[in-house]
Amino acid sequence: MNVGESFNMAITAIMSNKLRSSLTLLGIIIGVMTIIAMQSLITGLRNSVHEELSQLGSNVFQVQKYPAIGEGNREKYRNRKDLTVEHADAVRRLATAAELVGAEVWHFGREIRYQDKKTNPNMVIAGATPEFLVNNGFTLADGRFVTEQDVNFNRRVCILGLEPVNVLFPYDDPIGKDVKIEGERFRVVGVLEEMGSFLGGSRDNRIVIPISRFELLYGSERSINITVKAKSPELFETCRDQTIGILRAVRKVPPGEENDFEIWTSDQLMEFFDNMTRVVKIVAVAIASIALVVAGVGIMNIMLVSVTERTREIGIRKSIGAKRRDILWQFLIEAIVLSEIGGIIGIFIGLGIGKLVEVLTPVPADVPAWTVVLGLVFCSTVGLIFGVGPATKAARMDPIEALRYE
Amino acid sequence: MLIELHDIEKIYEIGTVQVPALKGINITVNKNEYVAIMGPSGSGKSTLMNIVGCLDTPSDGIYMLNDNNVSDMSDDELAEIRNREIGFVFQTFNLLPRASALHNVELPLIYNGTPAAKRRKQAEEALERVGLADRMHHKPNELSGGQRQRVAIARALVNSPSIILADEPTGNLDSRTGEEIMEIFEDLHDSGNTIILVTHEEYIAEHSDRIIRLRDGMVERDEAVMERSA
Numbered sequence: 001m002n003v004g005e006s007f008n009m010a011i012t013a014i015m016s017n018k019l020r021s022s023l024t025l026l027g028i029i030i031g032v033m034t035i036i037a038m039q040s041l042i043t044g045l046r047n048s049v050h051e052e053l054s055q056l057g058s059n060v061f062q063v064q065k066y067p068a069i070g071e072g073n074r075e076k077y078r079n080r081k082d083l084t085v086e087h088a089d090a091v092r093r094l095a096t097a098a099e100l101v102g103a104e105v106w107h108f109g110r111e112i113r114y115q116d117k118k119t120n121p122n123m124v125i126a127g128a129t130p131e132f133l134v135n136n137g138f139t140l141a142d143g144r145f146v147t148e149q150d151v152n153f154n155r156r157v158c159i160l161g162l163e164p165v166n167v168l169f170p171y172d173d174p175i176g177k178d179v180k181i182e183g184e185r186f187r188v189v190g191v192l193e194e195m196g197s198f199l200g201g202s203r204d205n206r207i208v209i210p211i212s213r214f215e216l217l218y219g220s221e222r223s224i225n226i227t228v229k230a231k232s233p234e235l236f237e238t239c240r241d242q243t244i245g246i247l248r249a250v251r252k253v254p255p256g257e258e259n260d261f262e263i264w265t266s267d268q269l270m271e272f273f274d275n276m277t278r279v280v281k282i283v284a285v286a287i288a289s290i291a292l293v294v295a296g297v298g299i300m301n302i303m304l305v306s307v308t309e310r311t312r313e314i315g316i317r318k319s320i321g322a323k324r325r326d327i328l329w330q331f332l333i334e335a336i337v338l339s340e341i342g343g344i345i346g347i348f349i350g351l352g353i354g355k356l357v358e359v360l361t362p363v364p365a366d367v368p369a370w371t372v373v374l375g376l377v378f379c380s381t382v383g384l385i386f387g388v389g390p391a392t393k394a395a396r397m398d399p400i401e402a403l404r405y406e
Numbered sequence: 407m408l409i410e411l412h413d414i415e416k417i418y419e420i421g422t423v424q425v426p427a428l429k430g431i432n433i434t435v436n437k438n439e440y441v442a443i444m445g446p447s448g449s450g451k452s453t454l455m456n457i458v459g460c461l462d463t464p465s466d467g468i469y470m471l472n473d474n475n476v477s478d479m480s481d482d483e484l485a486e487i488r489n490r491e492i493g494f495v496f497q498t499f500n501l502l503p504r505a506s507a508l509h510n511v512e513l514p515l516i517y518n519g520t521p522a523a524k525r526r527k528q529a530e531e532a533l534e535r536v537g538l539a540d541r542m543h544h545k546p547n548e549l550s551g552g553q554r555q556r557v558a559i560a561r562a563l564v565n566s567p568s569i570i571l572a573d574e575p576t577g578n579l580d581s582r583t584g585e586e587i588m589e590i591f592e593d594l595h596d597s598g599n600t601i602i603l604v605t606h607e608e609y610i611a612e613h614s615d616r617i618i619r620l621r622d623g624m625v626e627r628d629e630a631v632m633e634r635s636a
Contacts, residue, residue, distance in 0.1 A: 005516055012504060012505075013504075038632055232586060258629075312500070313502055315500075316500045316501075316502060316513075317513070317517075318485060318488075319461060319488060319493065319494050320488065320489060320513055320514045320516065320517065320561065321486065321488050321489020321490070321499070321514055321517040322483050322485060322517050323481075323482045323485045323486070323517070324481060324482055324485075325482075399461050400456055400461050400462055403461075403496070403500065
């Protein structure tokens with residue numbers, strides 16, 4: 001007897017007990033649904049984080065006073081010396097493996113005005129050196145970026161992101177116009193390319209001004225970030241070592257003591273994020289596995305009932321020539337088909353939940369094909385493991401006894 | 407010789423007690439014989455039928471079916487023999503309730519791996535032979551008792567077995583329908599089939615050519631039927 005016949009028999013048997021079958025399937029559906037939905041959201045989240053991080057120019061690392069990812073104890077870092085423009089200058093002057101060394105500093109939640117119009121108070125003001133554009137992976141849509149002269153002469157010039165442009169200059173060309181930041185007039189010299197949003201937050205609300213003017217505007221007692229782009233991927237590590245050496249020297253860190261600054265790359269951040277989501281994934285898989293085991297016990301139970309109910313059928317089949325393995329396969333395939341049906345329903349509901357979350361929240365959904373395959377393999381395994389017992393029971397029945405069963 | 411039973415014994419162990427059901431049965435049946443096995447309840451006729459039908463093996467003795475010694479075959483070997491050599495017709499029909507008549511008749515062919523198209527054709531032919539060409543797609547509960555038994559007969563002969571083994575085939579039918587069924591057996595016999603009929607009704611047994619009477623696990627009488635009453 002072939003698998004196709006067993007499959008047909010399984011479908012017939014499952015369909016003739018629809019309510020019972022569907023109740024049995026609930027566990028499997030919930031288990032698979034959990035795996036697919038979690039996987040979909042985590043993968044979606046991960047992909048957008050990776051996309052965001054890869055916005056950073058390639059071969060770029062950042063130097064900051066505080067670690068990029070909060071490690072709880074900020075006390076430890078607070079007493080460190082601030083990073084300053086002079087430190088960035090030293091790296092720029094001395095690191096031979098560096099192509100571009102930029103200094104940048106940020107101020108969040110400001111509003112800017114043009115004539116009688118004003119933006120929401122959620123603009124992000126960046127003080128920057130010319131390297132900012134490349135090191136951060138930004139692109140100009142129009143005009144020019146901050147130049148060395150702008151920085152040297154503390155010029156009041158600015159480059160606008162798409163959002164302030166749309167609000168302040170719905171009909172006009174912004175280039176050459178004067179906007180007001182903190183009451184000071186800044187000449188718009190450039191416009192940034194549209195950058196879209198990340199996890200629901202706009203990335204087009206940025207305004208870049210020369211770092212020197214930024215420090216005059218907001219004071220210079222805040223730590224800056226230094227962005228360093230290595231000359232090539234091969235020189236990345238050298239460049240990092242040079243930067244560490246230079247900064248330790250200018251910041252007078254005694255030998256043997258740890259760095260009083262943090263260096264991070266986008267790869268490190270991705271790795272950190274991946275580690276974090278891995279834990280979530282493991283927990284989700286664990287929960288789903290428990291659900292599937294419970295579901296498996298349910299399937300086993302229903303299959304045992306089914307075998308007993310169909311004792312006579314088994315007797316008939318055996319009397320006309322069914323071998324043990326024919327009966328074994330019949331019930332095994334029935335258990336597998338049953339859990340597989342649950343698996344397929346679970347996958348669709350899981351995908352649906354992912355899509356729903358995507359529509360309702362900024363978290364995107366993305367289901368890798370291997371998750372679906374894994375889900376189905378998982379279901380087959382559950383069906384197989386929990387089907388073996390009942391199927392063996394059926395296969396071992398004595399045909400005479402089975403035929404006599406009422 | 408189609409069937410040779412030599413000193414067949416069957417002993418059931420119920421707890422520690424040994425209950426002998428058959429005590430040395432010697433029977434031979436030739437091809438195209440029509441044999442009835444009779445006996446009161448407890449005479450061992452069910453046990454004998456199970457052994458002849460290869461559903462069970464004897465405790466002692468030798469059973470040669472078509473020159474194969476089936477007395478000590480394994481479960482799966484017996485299943486194969488049943489599939490190839492034996493067509494059962496039961497008192498309670500024993501059809502699969504959820505399957506159509508056609509599928510029920512196809513069943514033995516499924517287990518010997520006959521390809522689907524051939525299987526269907528053979529099953530249709532068997533159903534035509536028992537006069538159910540127009541009922542092929544009905545389920546058992548849509549058929550009358552007589553029609554169900556015809557489906558069972560079609561299933562028994564679809565594989566062209568060596569023996570058709572009928573266990574009280576008219577027991578659940580009214581006498582008119584019972585006669586119809588017996589006519590089918592006669593037709594089958596006339597066209598060369600070997601039929602073994604287990605019954606306790608004298609008038610049913612008289613359809614056969616030879617009656618073997620059992621009592622207390624032994625053959626009491628084994629004689630030819632002189633005159634057909636039907």
